[in-house]
Amino acid sequence: MKSGNAILSSYGTTIFEVMSRLSEEHGAINLGQGFPDERGPADVLDAAADALLNGWNQYPSMMGTPDLRQALAAHAQRFYGLDVDWKTETMVTSGATEALTACLLGLINPGDEVVLFQPMYDSYLPIVRLAGGVPRFVSLKAPDWSFSRADLEAAFSPRTKLVLINDPLNPAAKVFDRAELELIAEFVQRHDALAVCDEVYEHLVFDGRRHIPLMTLPGMRDRCLKIGSAGKTFSLTGWKVGYVTAAPHLLQPVAKAHQFLTFTTPPNLQAAVAYGLGKDAGYFTALAAGLQAKRDRLSAGLRSAGFDVLPGSGTYFVVADIAGVAAGVGFDGDDQAFCRWLVAEAKVAAIPVSAFFVENAPKTCVRFCFSKKDEVIDTAIDRLRKRFVTNQ
Secondary structure (H helix, E strand, C coil): CCCCCHHHHCCCCCHHHHHHHHHHHHCCEECCCCCCCCCCCHHHHHHHHHHHHHCCCCCCCCCCCHHHHHHHHHHHHHHHCCCCCHHHHEEEECCHHHHHHHHHHHHCCCCCEEEEEECCCCCHHHHHHHCCCEEEEEECECCCCECCHHHHHHHCCCCEEEEEEECCECCCCECCCHHHHHHHHHHHHHCCCEEEEECCCCCCECCCCCCCCHHHCCCCCCCEEEEEEHHHHCCCHHHCCEEEEECHHHHHHHHHHHCCCCCCCCHHHHHHHHHHHCCCHHHHHHHHHHHHHHHHHHHHHHHHCCCEECCCCECCEEEEECHHHHHHCCCCCCHHHHHHHHHHHCCEECEEHHHHCCCCCCCCEEEEECCCCHHHHHHHHHHHHHHHHHCC
16 A cells, blocks of 8 residues: 655654653643643633624635734734734734744745754644755754854855744743844845744743844845744634734745645634734733743742753743753653653653754753643642652
8 A cells, every 4th residue: 555645654643642642641740732721811712702603604815804914913013113014914824833834835945945943843844844845953052042153154055945933932942032033134134045933922921021023123024924823822722823924925925825725714713813912011911921920930849859940031831951850860861761751750741852853952851831720830840849859
């Protein structure tokens, strides 16, 4: 019998599914998968329900409903000072992963080189390869997940078509600073390349920092495609509403790919997201403050259990170095083996950071998700302390 697609068949079950299954098997607290366990803002839910019952439930425009696209343009102006034409520069997708897929399939020709920063979200590489792109990697270095000019010199070439950047970065919880973004912008412009910017965590930035879209830097407005996610902004990850903002000449080929993927997105959810993007500043400030408090709660708990917590200024995640706690209990395996051991021994699930690398992966870093109820975080910490502190 003939086999399936050779590219996709080469990938096994994702580490998220593996760890979730193990979590269920062992009755563990799952701090591996990155989604909140709250209901989300009640007024946004009400807006979706009202639009479902009283609004239009047939096909909306392929590009998205006018109210959501207008809200996206207003959001770009309000938060970043960007002047966006909603009719020609915005598009709604069925989740940010679909937006990413449409961008990469719409822009990459076979043989084009694509610069990827690792650790990277697990869907990036398969999509690049499906599009015929040739990946070139920049390996970020713990503990601050830094990179150098020399790293970019080694990755960029005359064949570079685009760079894919996730900022804030899952899984490393890194928020790129202006100097780093300026360096990336320099290389993009020098090589006449494009930038696909996965900015789904744009409102989940902590410690008084502000997200800086690469699109706002000089010379980058017509080279960047900015991807956002209602799921992250409104803690409603199951809704799968994403969006792309880009100059018309970039958005047009992406829209052509989008029409053959999901084509359109539920109109009641689009109506609710349009409403949500117009919420007052207090909502967005409280969202970041609440998640920062959860980050601090989990980080303090992990340190009390002996973990070395790495710096992190955004997303749903913290990364911890396991070298110390592993040595303390006589464990000498890598991060993947540690996570399998941890879910069985401590009944807490985490994700090995090496799963987000293709090469040059650190072997002692694991990712924990803190977008959970306080009692869930506290119970997980109690279990870790019992295993690593009480048993010592």
